Amino acid sequence: MTTRVMLVSPAFDDALRAVRFPAGEPLTPGGLRRARAARAAAAALPADRALTSPSARCRETAEALGLRAVPAPGAAGGAMGRWRGLALEDVMADEPAAVAAWLSDADSAPHGGETLAQLLGRVADWLAGLAAEGGRIVAVVEPDVVRASVVCALGAPPSSFWRVDVPPLAVTVLSGRDGRWNVRVAGELGREAATGAP
Known part of the structure; x- marks a missing residue:
């Protein structure tokens, strides 16, 4: 049975705008407006x-899109330990060696998190569970979960994670069976994605 997972990244919040490690921030008023404006496009997703993801910005995005979404703990964003809520620029200035290790070594967590x-x-385990259940799923998930999903689906090396850009309200579609996924970037929900169902 083919499984189709449509990953939608959250709308803007203050952490995305300020390039900070997220700390549970809600959507900005502009992000909330953009998500509500994409509601018709979300309703057209064949799910x-x-x-x-359990974060406030993902829950609020799902709600603004009109989705009755169930929290998926396996799709939580990466735990950033003591860097949570800090600006990347500040962490780079204070701990350049730690940031370099984090960016270059997939087994490094100088922040004390994941x-x-x-x-x-x-x-990968979360995706395997979805594949076992089958069906068509729309999931509003953290940008790092989208990146990780793409890396896992392609069987790419961990370093590829840092090469995947995920803008707000981007739709990335994974489809496959028997543990083999295909990846398609469908564009931004409410814009490119609205021109054809992902």
Whole structure:
């Protein structure tokens, strides 16, 4: 049976705008407006069920899109430990060696949170669970979960994680069976994605 997972990244919040490690921020008023404006496009997604990362910005995005999404703990964003809520620029200035290690070694977690390898493993397990259940799923998930999903689906090396850009309200579609995924970037929900169902 083919499984189709439509990953939607959250609309803007203050952490995305300020390039900070997220700390549970809600959507900005502009982000909320953009998500509500994409509601018709979200309603057109061919999904049997909806899921969301547990964060406030993902839950609020799902709600603004009109999705009755169930929290998916396996799709939580990476745990950033003591860097949570800090600006990347500040962390780079204060701990350049730690940031370099985090960016270059998938098994490094100088912040005391989750390593990239752990995030990739958790997301791979989450995708495997979705594939076992089958069906068509729309999931509003953290940008790092989208990146990890693409890396896992392609069987790419962990370093590829840092090469995947995920803008707000981007739709990335994974489809496949028997543990083999195909990846398609469908564009931004409400814009490119609205011109053809992903």
